[in-house]
Amino acid sequence: MNNQIIKGSVSAIAQQNNMGLAESFLSVDVIILCDVSGSMDAHDSRGGRTRYEIMCEELTSLQKGLPGKIGVVQFDSQVQFCPGGLPLLAGGGTNLEKALKFVKVADLEGMKFILISDGEPDDRAAALNVAKTFTCKIDVIYVGPESSPSGRAFLQDLAKATGGKAVTADRAKELGSTIQTLLLKG
Amino acid sequence: MTMKILEVHYLGRTKDHNDGLLSAYAYLSTGFWGAVFPEDVLKKWFEIDFEPNQTQQPNKVETLYSVLGARHDANTDELRTAFRRMARQWHPDLCRESGAEEMFKKINHANSILSDGRLRARYDAGLALEATLKQEQVQANWVSKPYMDPYGYRSPLRCGNIMVTGVPRNGKFVVDQILEWQDIIKNNQTLVVSWPMGAKQPLEIWS
Numbered sequence: 001m002n003n004q005i006i007k008g009s010v011s012a013i014a015q016q017n018n019m020g021l022a023e024s025f026l027s028v029d030v031i032i033l034c035d036v037s038g039s040m041d042a043h044d045s046r047g048g049r050t051r052y053e054i055m056c057e058e059l060t061s062l063q064k065g066l067p068g069k070i071g072v073v074q075f076d077s078q079v080q081f082c083p084g085g086l087p088l089l090a091g092g093g094t095n096l097e098k099a100l101k102f103v104k105v106a107d108l109e110g111m112k113f114i115l116i117s118d119g120e121p122d123d124r125a126a127a128l129n130v131a132k133t134f135t136c137k138i139d140v141i142y143v144g145p146e147s148s149p150s151g152r153a154f155l156q157d158l159a160k161a162t163g164g165k166a167v168t169a170d171r172a173k174e175l176g177s178t179i180q181t182l183l184l185k186g
Numbered sequence: 187m188t189m190k191i192l193e194v195h196y197l198g199r200t201k202d203h204n205d206g207l208l209s210a211y212a213y214l215s216t217g218f219w220g221a222v223f224p225e226d227v228l229k230k231w232f233e234i235d236f237e238p239n240q241t242q243q244p245n246k247v248e249t250l251y252s253v254l255g256a257r258h259d260a261n262t263d264e265l266r267t268a269f270r271r272m273a274r275q276w277h278p279d280l281c282r283e284s285g286a287e288e289m290f291k292k293i294n295h296a297n298s299i300l301s302d303g304r305l306r307a308r309y310d311a312g313l314a315l316e317a318t319l320k321q322e323q324v325q326a327n328w329v330s331k332p333y334m335d336p337y338g339y340r341s342p343l344r345c346g347n348i349m350v351t352g353v354p355r356n357g358k359f360v361v362d363q364i365l366e367w368q369d370i371i372k373n374n375q376t377l378v379v380s381w382p383m384g385a386k387q388p389l390e391i392w393s
């Protein structure tokens with residue numbers, strides 16, 4: 001996990017209001033699940049930067065614009081809550097099943113989940129089964145290459161299983177606007 | 187090991203009584219400081235997270251539950267009872283303890299969240315996520331308010347009929363576990379005790 005605390009993050013709001021993090025979590029409406037597996041290090045985004053770098057840039061911008069509203073969780077082989085607002089590129093496997101089980105605790109009325117991934121989890125069926133238990137919708141943003149239709153197709157299936165939307169972020173180039181669109185459309 | 191019920195009329199702040207142990211002396215109905223409550227025993231009862239033997243670690247945190255002196259798994263009725271008890275003990279009209287008004291506000295704030303099912307569920311989710319963070323991340327991310335009081339830990343409840351286990355030592359009963367904590371009630375009135383600044387004895391009010 002990145003120990004940096006960015007503006008508008010859950011930790012930043014807790015600090016500002018002199019409250020505990022759990023109390024700060026009361027205002028969170030969106031949990032963004034960030035895939036930080038090895039493939040997110042691919043240098044195929046704008047300016048030759050990695051998908052991970054673009055994701056962090058967009059997360060920073062989003063939390064600044066929606067202070068206290070976004071909770072960030074990162075996953076590769078492991079899952080980690082990132083109250084400071086930014087994930088840390090880890091580079092392991094992609095245990096989406098574990099990540100979904102991790103955030104299931106926040107599957108509460110009024111919560112929204114957004115999954116940012118290139119859609120290549122270690123166990124697709126297991127991840128899908130956990131997703132089906134969610135009462136809230138899970139929207140997905142595909143950030144992988146267009147030449148990998150199976151990853152995109154899987155994420156579409158996952159979104160569909162929860163009644164969520166699936167969008168492509170064109171290799172993370174328009175991640176921020178894509179998330180804003182998902183949030184605005186509810 | 188002995189089990190007994192102590193009628194505690196006032197529980198002080200914890201401090202080191204030259205025995206290397208942080209503890210609070212309890213003023214009993216007999217008019218003597220006759221019992222000793224170690225800090226970790228009190229915090230365990232009031233659900234303040236702590237690591238035994240690591241008393242200065244930053245994960246000693248105060249939660250909304252600990253403000254009400256309630257368990258995390260308390261049901262609605264238990265929470266309501268805990269709130270009423272705590273609000274009575276810290277009501278600024280009854281309690282002359284320093285910081286009573288601030289504590290009363292904290293109690294009301296905690297109750298406003300925990301008595302709302304939707305907010306409580308959201309808060310519990312935050313606690314669950316927070317609990318997954320490692321120690322160094324707790325420190326780096328302001329996960330919870332560390333419980334730090336330069337004057338020692340002050341128990342949210344200061345009086346009560348308290349069922350405990352413990353052992354007699356040097357003329358005092360040293361508690362090692364709290365089993366039950368009931369208000370002291372006589373003639374349908376509940377005892378509220380505080381120690382006004384500079385007073386030689388605790389102030390007892392029946393309300």
